[in-house]
Amino acid sequence: PHVIREIRRQPESWCQALRLLPGVRDALPRDGERVAVLGCGTSWFMAVAYAALREAAGAGETDAFPASQFPAARRYDRIVVISRSGTTTEIVRAIDGITVPVTAVTAVEDSPVARAATDEIVLGFADERSVVQTLFATTALMLLRGSLGEPLDDVIEQAAAVLGAGAALPAEVENAEQFTFLGNGWRFGVGLEAGLKVREAARLWSEAYPQLEYRHGPISIAQPGRAVWVFGAAEEGILTDVAATGAVVVADDLDPVADLVRVQSLAARRAVAAGLDPDHPRSLTRSVVL
């Protein structure tokens, strides 16, 4: 499958994106600007992660929306749109007629989204053959993390180590029938993306919540044979509550994006093991155009 090759190319692609950073700074939000970040599907989840990171970094108020839900009457200083294809209808519609600067992060230069934007960051080297996004999404997020001044060498090393180790997950996790991803702040965005990979590629049920939200009902379906995967440090009590249900818990101190690479790889392996083509999920096209 293409997706397996694309998953493996991620660390190298992130390095390439970070080298671009000095040249694309002018296209990125300035400190203090009030920013809305829009995307659909995977790109929305990357928007959720970046918005939380930017706000936590003190760079300015930042909101993320699925492009179809953008409240057009709100006043922002800049809109950032993330779209691999640059053709997604909801994004094209959301930025139509917008008068503030629009930064597009895309894989395709000559696309409707790139043409409508005032500034574009084109990550052509991170474009993918698979319908399921892995490489473009994480490359966009790593570039945006780099733009906030985060040191990322360790993350790149962790991801390379994850890929080198292959299937280093306990059998109970590897074979779980259902997955829940928990994460706070920007890790919630990464958790949403992890869940989407499992649904799209492996056609297994999965879900994601902010950590403490999980105890307000969703934990009712935890049971043996299901996995609960925590991104970032676990809140007090979560691990014991989940363990009491018999579900298997995954919690480690990897950077969430490196941890996402583990989930992507697992989703691709599960797809292959089930005889599915992880490059072409049922009922999904490369770009969703209405």
Ligand code: F1P
């Ligand atoms: C986003 C999208 C995702 C979907 C799939 C294909 O497109 O449609 O919603 O999950 O991965 O891509 P884009 O706007 O990033 O091209």
